[in-house]
Amino acid sequence: MILAGNSLYRNIYGFFVGLLPDGLSWLGLVITGLILAFVFVNALMIFVAGVVYLERRVLGRFQSRLGPNRVGPFGALQPIADLLKMVFKEDVVPAAADKLVFAAAPIVMVVPALAMMAVIPYGKNTFVTDLNVGILFAIAITSVSSLGIFMAGWGSANRFATLGAMRGVAMLVSYEVPMLLSLVGVLLLGGTLSLVGVVDAQRIPFILLQPLGFLVFLIAATAEMNRAPFDIVEADSEIVAGYHTEYSGVKWGVFQLAEYGAMIVSAAVLVTVFLSGWQNPFVPQGWPQVLPSQLWFLLKVGLVLFLLIWVRATIPRLRIDQIMGFAWKILFPLALLNLVVTAVEVQLVPNPNTWQLWVLVAINLAVAVGAVVGFGAAFGRRRTNPTASVTLVSLQAEVVR
Amino acid sequence: MTNLQQHPEPPAELEAEPVVVNLGPQHPSTHGVFRLRVIMDGETIQDVEPIFGYLHRGTEKLAEERSYTQVVTLTDRLDYTAAMSNNLAYVLAVEKLAGIEVPERGMYLRVIAAELQRIAAHLIFVGFSLDELGAFHTPLLYGFRERERILDLFEMLCGARITVSYMRPGGVHQDAPVDFWPALDRFLADMPHYLDELQGLIAENEIVVARTKGLAVLLAAKAINCSMSGPVLRASGVAWDLRKQDPYDVYGRMQFDIPVGANGDTYDRLLVRLYEARQSLRIVAQARKEIPGGPVRTQAPFFIRPPVGEAYGHVEAPKGELGFYLVSQGGISPYRCKIRSPSFINLTALKEMLVGYKVADLVVIFGSIDVNMGEVDR
Numbered sequence: 001m002i003l004a005g006n007s008l009y010r011n012i013y014g015f016f017v018g019l020l021p022d023g024l025s026w027l028g029l030v031i032t033g034l035i036l037a038f039v040f041v042n043a044l045m046i047f048v049a050g051v052v053y054l055e056r057r058v059l060g061r062f063q064s065r066l067g068p069n070r071v072g073p074f075g076a077l078q079p080i081a082d083l084l085k086m087v088f089k090e091d092v093v094p095a096a097a098d099k100l101v102f103a104a105a106p107i108v109m110v111v112p113a114l115a116m117m118a119v120i121p122y123g124k125n126t127f128v129t130d131l132n133v134g135i136l137f138a139i140a141i142t143s144v145s146s147l148g149i150f151m152a153g154w155g156s157a158n159r160f161a162t163l164g165a166m167r168g169v170a171m172l173v174s175y176e177v178p179m180l181l182s183l184v185g186v187l188l189l190g191g192t193l194s195l196v197g198v199v200d201a202q203r204i205p206f207i208l209l210q211p212l213g214f215l216v217f218l219i220a221a222t223a224e225m226n227r228a229p230f231d232i233v234e235a236d237s238e239i240v241a242g243y244h245t246e247y248s249g250v251k252w253g254v255f256q257l258a259e260y261g262a263m264i265v266s267a268a269v270l271v272t273v274f275l276s277g278w279q280n281p282f283v284p285q286g287w288p289q290v291l292p293s294q295l296w297f298l299l300k301v302g303l304v305l306f307l308l309i310w311v312r313a314t315i316p317r318l319r320i321d322q323i324m325g326f327a328w329k330i331l332f333p334l335a336l337l338n339l340v341v342t343a344v345e346v347q348l349v350p351n352p353n354t355w356q357l358w359v360l361v362a363i364n365l366a367v368a369v370g371a372v373v374g375f376g377a378a379f380g381r382r383r384t385n386p387t388a389s390v391t392l393v394s395l396q397a398e399v400v401r
Numbered sequence: 402m403t404n405l406q407q408h409p410e411p412p413a414e415l416e417a418e419p420v421v422v423n424l425g426p427q428h429p430s431t432h433g434v435f436r437l438r439v440i441m442d443g444e445t446i447q448d449v450e451p452i453f454g455y456l457h458r459g460t461e462k463l464a465e466e467r468s469y470t471q472v473v474t475l476t477d478r479l480d481y482t483a484a485m486s487n488n489l490a491y492v493l494a495v496e497k498l499a500g501i502e503v504p505e506r507g508m509y510l511r512v513i514a515a516e517l518q519r520i521a522a523h524l525i526f527v528g529f530s531l532d533e534l535g536a537f538h539t540p541l542l543y544g545f546r547e548r549e550r551i552l553d554l555f556e557m558l559c560g561a562r563i564t565v566s567y568m569r570p571g572g573v574h575q576d577a578p579v580d581f582w583p584a585l586d587r588f589l590a591d592m593p594h595y596l597d598e599l600q601g602l603i604a605e606n607e608i609v610v611a612r613t614k615g616l617a618v619l620l621a622a623k624a625i626n627c628s629m630s631g632p633v634l635r636a637s638g639v640a641w642d643l644r645k646q647d648p649y650d651v652y653g654r655m656q657f658d659i660p661v662g663a664n665g666d667t668y669d670r671l672l673v674r675l676y677e678a679r680q681s682l683r684i685v686a687q688a689r690k691e692i693p694g695g696p697v698r699t700q701a702p703f704f705i706r707p708p709v710g711e712a713y714g715h716v717e718a719p720k721g722e723l724g725f726y727l728v729s730q731g732g733i734s735p736y737r738c739k740i741r742s743p744s745f746i747n748l749t750a751l752k753e754m755l756v757g758y759k760v761a762d763l764v765v766i767f768g769s770i771d772v773n774m775g776e777v778d779r
Contacts, residue, residue, distance in 0.1 A: 063542040064543065064546055159420060160422070166443070166444075167444075236429055237534075237535060238533075238760055238761050239760065240429060313537060314536070315536065316534040316606065316609055317761070319761045319762065321759070322611060385605075386614065386668065389662055389663040390660050390661065390662050390669055391660070391661055392659065392676065392680075393660075393661045395645040395658075
């Protein structure tokens, strides 16, 4: 059985095989797959609704206002109201649009986020499939969204949308390089490409062993999901709404779903790879656990999402050339440095015991701080106080009436 | 059988044509209904043609149909973020035309109102500038939160918040109520801390510095040639402020400094306004201390009939020199009312400032001039 290790799958499969006649056990496989897909897709949708609500509330608090608080208790039903609004809105298709590409783009955008859900372990033994190339799969499937962005931008026949699509493709392709490189260190340490295996490999969270890798991955993933300060793809003050300028109604809603879905899934990958996934950070594995592992996973993902919302509420947007320069001049060398240091460490200490592990943590932390400070000194524009350019001049009033 | 290895010769130079994009009249960061016809090569701006007039309401012509006092309400709607300054410029012109004296207390109240308005307008500017830089509404809403307190003060003064119509030829409409002074004191006590916070959050933010330092440098000579005024001119290094150069009302007695930029870039234009808000606080504090008792308004007739002649009254509005040129033929309404609006004239150098920059910079540079379409189109 391909998924014998997965108790969730096994239980559902066993239930249906018990019901079905002998010759139809393959049907049980199909039904189980469909049920799991249905459950996970809907779980993502509900989670997206939750994150949209969370973002609006948290942004509201950051901006010293209340956020949505009219629909339902504490405004919690606001996403449902929004959804109803979107469903009833007119679906406008521009006359000049390439109809097929225009209609297909939202689907191309949303599928990667859904497909990524298949390889993420949500808790102990809670995953759809333990794909042995899970990390590669996740990275590969994320890049599909840049195709969706370009389809939307080009198909709309709108110049703002085309600009957004151009920016999006340039940026997403660039940021995939440091993103992948930052994960290679984890692969070396964990010795596995499976996202399920990588959690088991984390005796201590890899954020401690790979602080630089974590930083690079966090920034690159923020860019991959088009979040501030890398939201040039849909920069509202510049190019109206970027690639989805011409979209309305449900298609726009699907874009939102794709965007927030990608955000959640990327946060989930980040948690899995660097924050020891579903493991309890305080009580070691094997000891009696109070909270289920799934809850720990959700808490960690929520923490990362909160961080992303915080960044969005705080930081202005970068310009496209600055963003590209940042990817190639800073993130790319940092990721390479991290890779080299990790490779040397793995070669020298293939199976570290506990105190060796902590020595490695100290070394990596020192390398990370040194690299960030060094790059900051080398590339920092500001060496003097920027506010010194404005001075106060005292003038005498010329005519005193 | 074609040789699959042989590719067709690519054209020596790939054909690329510039794209025309209409930013506006409906666009999130055009400060109203402004239209920029931009010719772009990819992201880079090659040519810019500003097109305006979408908000033309014929204020100058309407002024010819109304009595001198009624025109005050029209001036509110020029730069609707700085109604007090517009009022002041207009009533100064009328007073010059008709030779109306203003009591001391009236002048002080006008100075307090105009300086509060300057703070409010600069808060809006800073908020929207950061919004255009991509900070998702947070600085904007911080600015609006404090501006709300100024609007509350205006509400105490005259009952209105935006379109105030507070000033009249010969003074102000009414004296400040008793509650106004403690509220003003509280405001004066809180506001410096708030401005410190805002400056700390914005002026030293790495991304803001990276985005705005050295962006769209406007040299002093160019700024003077283009007849720029206000913070844009001062950011270019020219210490020109009508409150000093031609002090109206009681500005001659006020102690304040002029912030002047060294580089004339977008960053200086941002910071000069933050500094100006502090100086305005100084003026308000001094005026609040020195304000004498007495009447606030000279009893001018309801229908003012100035002698035949002309007069030009100007003030340092938040956006620059705002002037009203009035011609009287002895009637109850101006024969001609020409408005010199700073927003309109500050747009003169727009093309020179924009060409060669990216689309993302366009909105920032355009925002840094701080135009208001109500004033540009009049």
